[in-house]
Amino acid sequence: MSTDTSKDGGPLAPRQRERRALSYSLVCSIVLAVSALVVGVVTGIRIIVFDGAYMAIGLILSWASLQAARAAAAGPTRRFPFGRDALAPLMVVIQGLALAGTLVLAFGDALVVIRDGGSDMNVVIVSSYGFITGMTGFVIAWWLRKTAQGSDLVAAEIAQWKAGSVLSVIMVAGAVVVAVLALTPLREVARFADPFLVIIACVVLAAVPVRLVRGGVNELLEGAPPPKLAASIATVIESVRSDFDLPDPIVRAGKVGQKIYVEVDFVVPPDAWSVSEEDRVRRAIIDRLLPLEFEVWAYVAVTSDESLAY
Structure with missing residues (x-):
């Protein structure tokens, strides 16, 4: 650095x-x-x-x-x-x-x-x-x-x-x-x-x-980020998933210039999560992506409706 x-x-x-x-x-x-x-x-x-x-x-x-x-x-x-x-x-x-x-x-x-x-x-x-x-x-x-x-x-x-x-x-x-x-x-x-x-x-x-x-x-064309960056993003998301005991997520990621877009959807049982808990997951992902030195635009959803994750 x-x-x-x-x-x-x-x-x-x-x-x-x-x-x-x-x-x-x-x-x-x-x-x-x-x-x-x-x-x-x-x-x-x-x-x-x-x-x-x-x-x-x-x-x-x-x-x-x-x-x-x-x-x-x-x-x-x-x-x-x-x-x-x-x-x-x-x-x-x-x-x-x-x-x-x-x-x-x-x-x-x-x-x-x-x-x-x-x-x-x-x-x-x-x-x-x-x-x-x-x-x-x-x-x-x-x-x-x-x-x-x-x-x-x-x-x-x-x-x-x-x-x-x-x-x-x-x-x-x-x-x-x-x-x-x-x-x-x-x-x-x-x-x-x-x-x-x-x-x-x-x-x-x-x-x-x-x-x-x-x-x-x-x-x-909003393609996948370079392999090294994609691996770093995957490592961050896996660590957050493990810390919050969440199921395997659906992940979409892209990179444009100095900005990375990350969309993460976790499908959980109904009424198992609150908005404040969802915010904690999102904040954890954003905070752990910041050391990559990109501007992070992250969308994280914890939903019980599987159709909204696709």
Whole structure:
């Protein structure tokens, strides 16, 4: 758990940590995207241009994610009585689709370069650039994970930074290959290294947008929460059931952004429970879910009418 503190010395809430992480990610994206595009355009090296374009799109999405986090943190309004937490998975889906579009365009451009006879690559520039951006990306991804665990928006940012770092590693490896080829009779093959690096990067990164879109759509369609979270919810409910000597419940759970919805129905004999006792069960479930660091919306019913539990 993060130990970050607020201005008054208390611990930062999950939503505050989320916005802080997204803000820092945005600043880092601006610096690296501008640097990459300048280096790529000046040198004419496509793999660096691709990396710069990738980070530029990430920059726009980081800004949009930050706005989505702020809107979700504003809480319920008259127009949105359940809040706007659905903006988080929506932004995750948009990030996935934008990344997929970037990969498709870069893949197509690489094929055109190969058809036209390849292009030259400056080994020193590519290897230096790849090493610096790769190390930077891994450090930022580590810091984001440490700062705001449990945030889907930050998890999407981490996926983008890790993907960028993998791309940088591919750059360095490609530069080494080109340097070796330059010392052999296959030196002409080195002209195709740049577009082939782009193609390899697109293939390696292809799983990232798929994962982002799949996870975001699952939340938008009110699917089951991730297995680890679902197991934690099940453990809490089982402990409460045991403490109050209740029968096995009917449980429905879902997650949208930083909010979890839990509906628990216990079917008991008629006239066996009072409203105050039902409130105690509900309070116990809510209190034991709070350490998961999500906003909890829990509906707990102790009913003797089994038809109301379905």
